[in-house]
Amino acid sequence: MPVTSVDKDLERLTMTIVADFPVAVRRLWDAYVDPRQIEKFWGPPEWPATFARHDVFPGGRSEYYMTGPDGSRSGGYWEFLSVTEGSSFEILDGFTREDGLPDPDMPTMRATFAFEETDSGARLTTTTHFTSLDELERLIDMGMEEGTRSAMAQIDDVLADLRSFAADRATAAQLLSDTQVRISRVLRGTPRQVWEAHHDPELLRLWNFGPDGWALTACELASAPGERNRFEFSPQDGAEGETFALTGELLESEPPHREVFTETMEGIDGPPAHNEQTLTPVEGGTLMSLVITYANKEMRDAILGTGMTDGMEAGYRRLESEVLSHA
Structure with missing residues (x-):
């Protein structure tokens, strides 16, 4: 289980998730910037993700949806505010409606993903910033923490799969x-x-x-x-x-x-x-x-x-x- 800690700060309106991995930072980074890889672990097992767009550069955008057991979809988007290659990125994280447009009735959060080397491999610290306590509590009630833990439990298999994403694979x-x-x-x-x-x-x-x-x-x-x-x-x-x-x-x-x-x-x-x-x-x-x-x-x-x-x-x-x- 890669998640080592979850800290909810109700005063600062943040939730910080720390996860450790027995791989190099470069390998972990690539899993997040490659749409073929991130969609294998971004959604919980029962709600797999599909990334139709994933542009990891300042001003870029990602668009994805998760498909439930009954075929229903839950969509989301990222807007990349900053990207430091191999080290960190910051995004606006929001929900989309069925037509793919941002859902104004759902919260939009700011999140930072920081990648760093450790003695045993790599660490990812994800900090999500909420605009209000109601917003933080609403997403916690929706199962944000449990969903994140469930989704990240899949990442080890992706990181171990070097062959599927190797540079020498054909088109x-x-x-x-x-x-x-x-x-x-x-x-x-x-x-x-x-x-x-x-x-x-x-x-x-x-x-x-x-x-x-x-x-x-x-x-x-x-x-x-x-x-x-x-x-x-x-x-x-x-x-x-x-x-x-x-x-x-x-x-x-x-x-x-x-x-x-x-x-x-x-x-x-x-x-x-x-x-x-x-x-x-x-x-x-x-x-x-x-x-x-x-x-x-x-x-x-x-x-x-x-x-x-x-x-x-x-x-x-x-x-x-x-x-x-x-x-």
Whole structure:
């Protein structure tokens, strides 16, 4: 059981939870900044969490929901006020309604997560600040302490699972819902290097063309939200297939952390996919997390069935060997 103490200070309106772990601080930190890992322990076992967004940088945001045994959902969000890489972060922690918007009828708290080295491993001290005694007592009555203890009892198994989140694992697709999929890969470079490799046309031509035998033959990059991207791909040297292009609008850009854009195949009718890409520093490199939202399950399954993930993996291998290894 990692939780070693819980202190409720009714005068300062805080609740402080201390937990100790037999791992390095870096390993514990990564478990909290990697959406694939934190969702395995953030909710109690009977209310598992799904993180549809997890942007760990100042000004970033996380959005998650926990699903109960009867299929009902309880949603929440974090707004990152500050992040000190590998050491601490501070958030505003709130609840959301069914439509995903903040719930004004529920409390919003400020919480700090401080990570430090100990003689036996790592310690996490989480301090939650409440705005009133009524708010503190309300959340305690809702089972906040018991829920936290139950959730954190799962973290040891996650920390011990080095293989599932290792830097040498291939690109993987994880279904989040009937319309969403998360594509993940740790790339051996810094977030800035990975970002530049996605936004320099000359670098893109070295790696971003899917399976071997193809080439990126045209590249138009949006420089600001509201502008459009266009990438044209063509078979080379007798490779099978026909030239096609992917187009879309840039919606958000926060280099080198987050980018949001639409994407569709040129000439194909139908709503575009909505892509949210986040770059997070982790041990071994940068975690690339791409959450794609499709119009429906059929479109999601059809696109995944084309071998998209394998094509992305081929590109990422080239990105590491042709670009990041020379950076």
